[in-house]
Amino acid sequence: MTNWWRDKVAYQIYPRSFQDTNSDGIGDLRGIIKRLPYLKELGIGILWLSPVYQSPNDDNGYDISDYRDIHPDFGTMNDMDELIELARHLDIRIIMDMVINHTSDEHEWFKESRNPASPYRDYYIWRPGKKGGLSGKRKLPNNWTSFFAEDCWEYDEQSGEYYLHLFSKKQPDLNYRNPAVIEEVKSIMRFWLDKGISGFRFDVINVIYKNSLENGRKRFILTGREHYVSCEGTHEILRDFRRTVLSEYDCFSVGESVMVTPKTAADLADPTRHELDMLFSFEHMETDTVIVKWFRRRFAPKRFCETIAKWQNALEWNANYLENHDQPRSVSRFGDDLRFHEESAKMLATLLLCLRGTPFIYQGQEIGMTNFDFTSMEQIEDIESHNVYRLASRLHFPERFRWNMIRLVGRDNARTPMQWSAGHCGGFTSGKPWIGVNENHIKINVESQTANPDSILSYYKKLISLRNGSEVLRSGEFKAIRISKDLFVYDRYLDNEKITVIVSFSKTFSRYPIKGELLLSTYNRKDFDGSLMPYEAVLIRREDLT
Ligand code: ISL
Ligand code: CA
Numbered sequence: 384m385t386n387w388w389r390d391k392v393a394y395q396i397y398p399r400s401f402q403d404t405n406s407d408g409i410g411d412l413r414g415i416i417k418r419l420p421y422l423k424e425l426g427i428g429i430l431w432l433s434p435v436y437q438s439p440n441d442d443n444g445y446d447i448s449d450y451r452d453i454h455p456d457f458g459t460m461n462d463m464d465e466l467i468e469l470a471r472h473l474d475i476r477i478i479m480d481m482v483i484n485h486t487s488d489e490h491e492w493f494k495e496s497r498n499p500a501s502p503y504r505d506y507y508i509w510r511p512g513k514k515g516g517l518s519g520k521r522k523l524p525n526n527w528t529s530f531f532a533e534d535c536w537e538y539d540e541q542s543g544e545y546y547l548h549l550f551s552k553k554q555p556d557l558n559y560r561n562p563a564v565i566e567e568v569k570s571i572m573r574f575w576l577d578k579g580i581s582g583f584r585f586d587v588i589n590v591i592y593k594n595s596l597e598n599g600r601k602r603f604i605l606t607g608r609e610h611y612v613s614c615e616g617t618h619e620i621l622r623d624f625r626r627t628v629l630s631e632y633d634c635f636s637v638g639e640s641v642m643v644t645p646k647t648a649a650d651l652a653d654p655t656r657h658e659l660d661m662l663f664s665f666e667h668m669e670t671d672t673v674i675v676k677w678f679r680r681r682f683a684p685k686r687f688c689e690t691i692a693k694w695q696n697a698l699e700w701n702a703n704y705l706e707n708h709d710q711p712r713s714v715s716r717f718g719d720d721l722r723f724h725e726e727s728a729k730m731l732a733t734l735l736l737c738l739r740g741t742p743f744i745y746q747g748q749e750i751g752m753t754n755f756d757f758t759s760m761e762q763i764e765d766i767e768s769h770n771v772y773r774l775a776s777r778l779h780f781p782e783r784f785r786w787n788m789i790r791l792v793g794r795d796n797a798r799t800p801m802q803w804s805a806g807h808c809g810g811f812t813s814g815k816p817w818i819g820v821n822e823n824h825i826k827i828n829v830e831s832q833t834a835n836p837d838s839i840l841s842y843y844k845k846l847i848s849l850r851n852g853s854e855v856l857r858s859g860e861f862k863a864i865r866i867s868k869d870l871f872v873y874d875r876y877l878d879n880e881k882i883t884v885i886v887s888f889s890k891t892f893s894r895y896p897i898k899g900e901l902l903l904s905t906y907n908r909k910d911f912d913g914s915l916m917p918y919e920a921v922l923i924r925r926e927d928l929t
Contacts, residue, residue: 388582388635388660389700390857391428391476392736392847393743397708398435398457399443400800401746403812410800410811412453412462416469421829423473425749425840426847429741430470431584431637433708434480435463439489441553442766443798445480445586446487450571467579476581478637483568484591485554492567493555499542505561508547510596512538526598527607531767532774535607549590549611551766559592559620569628576632588638588659589651592616604675605642613640613647621651621658635660637702637741645697654699661702661741667691668710671717677771677788682717684888688871691738692863695873701740705731706748711796715754718918723890724751724827726918728839729905730886733920736846737875737884739861746801749843750832754796755821760789764818768793804830837907849903849922855880870895874925886920899923 402414412435422430434444437452444454453460470477486493495503512521524545527535536545537552547556557564572583592614599607621638629636638659640651652659667690671682694701705713714720718727728751736742757763760772768789775785795818802824803810809824821827832838850856859877866872869888872895874881882902887893896913902922904911911921 386635386660387633388429388476388741390851391741392426392850393429393431393478393741394422394425394427395431395433395707395743395745397433397746397798399433399817400798400811402801402803403814403816406812406814407456408812408814408816409456411456412458412466416462416466419466419469419473419475422475425844426851427744428475428851429581430475430477431743432477432479434482439487439553441487441551443764445482446485446489446551446554447482448487448489449491451574464578471579478582478584478635479575479580480586481568481572481583482586483557483571484587485548485550485556488553488555496546496555497539497541499544502563506558506564506567507555508558508593508596509539509542509544510536510547511544525596525607526601527610528602528605530605532604532770547593547596549587551770556593557591559616565620565623569624572624572628576628576634580634582629582634582660583636585636585638585659587641588621588662589613589617589640589643589647592620608642612642613651618650618656618658622656625657630657638662640664645694648694649698652698652700661700663702663704663707663743664694666694677775677792679788679791684717684869684871685866687717688863688866691734691871692861692866692873695739695861695863698740701738702743703735703738703740704743704745705735706745706797707743708745708797709794711792712752712754713748714751715796717888719890720751720753723918724753725839726905726916727888729842730888730918730920732839732843732846733884733903733905733922734871734886736850737856737873737882737922739859739875742850744843745797747797749840750802750827750829751839752799752802752827753821753823754791755799755819757790757793757795757819760786762819763789763793763795765794765798768795802828804828842905845903853882855882865895869893881925883923883925884920885915885923887915887918889915890917892916897923897925899925 399410401410402418403410404413435457436447437449437454438444438447453463492503492506495501496507510524515522523536529535530550538545548554549556590611593611594614595610636659640662643664648664652662670686670690673680713731714728800811800816800820805825805828808816808820832840855875855877859875862874864872872885874883885895893915894913901911902924904921905919906916
């Protein structure tokens with residue numbers, strides 16, 4: 384079996400917001416089927432579907448109540464089978480989102496688990512409260528805090544104990560010390576692999592195993608994390624998944640890994656360890672934040688590119704991304720979504736697609752979709768944003784500051800509907816969309832960009848096709864040549880071929896004189912004399928191999 388996943392460009396679909404076909408305002412599987420030719424045309428080889436399983440949607444599908452069934456909002460298992468079949472026909476491989484740190488509290492296992500006598504009790508992490516000092520009031524089993532700005536424990540009346548939830552209280556954590564849980568997960572993976580899917584994106588995979596439930600050192604966020612981030616138990620489970628399930632199929636795994644360093648990431652994804660094939664890390668996404676993602680600092684291209692280069696050098700293979708369903712839009716964040724919208728979106732495309740590793744494009748990125756112009760909390764759907772806003776109110780953060788946090792950082796920025804056309808709701812739905820459609824769909828949409836050979840979309844197509852046809856871009860080595868205030872220059876090389884990638888984050892002109900054959904420029908220029916326009920990116924094939 385080859386490492387085919389290293390050669391393809393991946394695309395993430397957030398199904399709720401991709402394409403609605405039955406006018407209920409929610410994207411669906413038939414919508415994805417309808418748009419498969421579009422993705423093929425774009426040059427995509429791998430599709431990652433955010434969760435489409437049964438779910439009460441407390442966290443938009445990241446709270447699964449049945450791993451073997453499709454949520455009726457998205458369609459039926461027949462639709463899913465048809466999608467897999469058609470994708471195979473187009474040589475597009477599908478990977479599913481495996482959310483296995485937790486289930487929904489409406490999953491059958493958890494319903495059973497509420498009964499202390501049930502064999503399912505031990506599928507989750509139950510603890511009695513601590514006896515509280517003189518007052519006699521019950522206290523939580525430990526002092527951990529959740530990813531969603533709450534306590535990690537919820538009291539259950541029925542059994543008089545608390546259960547652990549690192550995310551929302553409707554997302555109870557599974558107990559990976561119980562071998563039965565591991566077997567269940569393996570059988571779910573086999574179910575999907577047997578259907579013909581080609582791998583998994585594992586949600587928050589490096590926190591599944593909890594070393595102990597002792598109190599953690601008090602921190603501003605995620606108190607307790609030293610007891611569960613990247614534990615040896617997790618490594619063992621990943622090796623077991625690989626040995627007993629994944630290696631039997633032609634598939635790959637990419638794990639979302641939180642709070643990893645290059646060293647701990649390598650332990651999860653180094654090919655010789657037989658755990659994950661690659662992972663999503665966050666450090667580059669944290670270069671414009673302080674302490675937590677909600678506190679922003681000025682975007683500094685140098686810091687950003689240095690971090691990217693550090694990870695390129697540290698890992699044999701990276702899963703590269705600038706956007707996903709949890710992050711604001713990249714052109715609004717690392718580019719300029721007003722004056723240099725097209726220029727900076729194309730530059731970011733070049734940066735991403737020329738790195739060593741498998742590139743992941745998030746739906747809408749290929750047309751330069753921007754952050755949403757939210758005006759009030761009522762427009763916000765995301766549970767994380769609501770929790771954080773509430774917490775910030777309790778902490779007496781000034782209203783303007785609170786609102787800016789949500790507006791600029793909130794996950795709904797990435798979740799507004801895909802902009803297909805300038806028509807009603809951007810062609811996403813003919814009904815009422817579940818979340819607001821960005822007004823700028825009138826300007827920024829697939830239809831008009833398809834017709835325009837100079838659009839962001841047309842540039843993505845050119846670039847992807849160049850990458851798909853270039854061995855040095857797909858598998859060459861990476862070397863950073865220069866990282867300055869607003870210039871990032873790096874080489875990709877293989878045998879006696881070398882391509883130099885120059886990207887500029889500058890709003891004015893810059894210079895980087897270099898000899899070679901111009902392969903591609905975001906300004907469509909015919910030759911390169913060393914001067915760069917604002918936010919320009921160029922690819923140069925080099926003769927000298929020093
Ligand atoms: O939003 C975040 C990234 O900055 C994180 O706090 C995020 O919650 C974390 O990366 C885990 O994300 C994944 O698991 C969550 C789910 O809400 C996210 O959508 C998913 O990507 C719980 O399943
Ligand atoms: Ca629908």
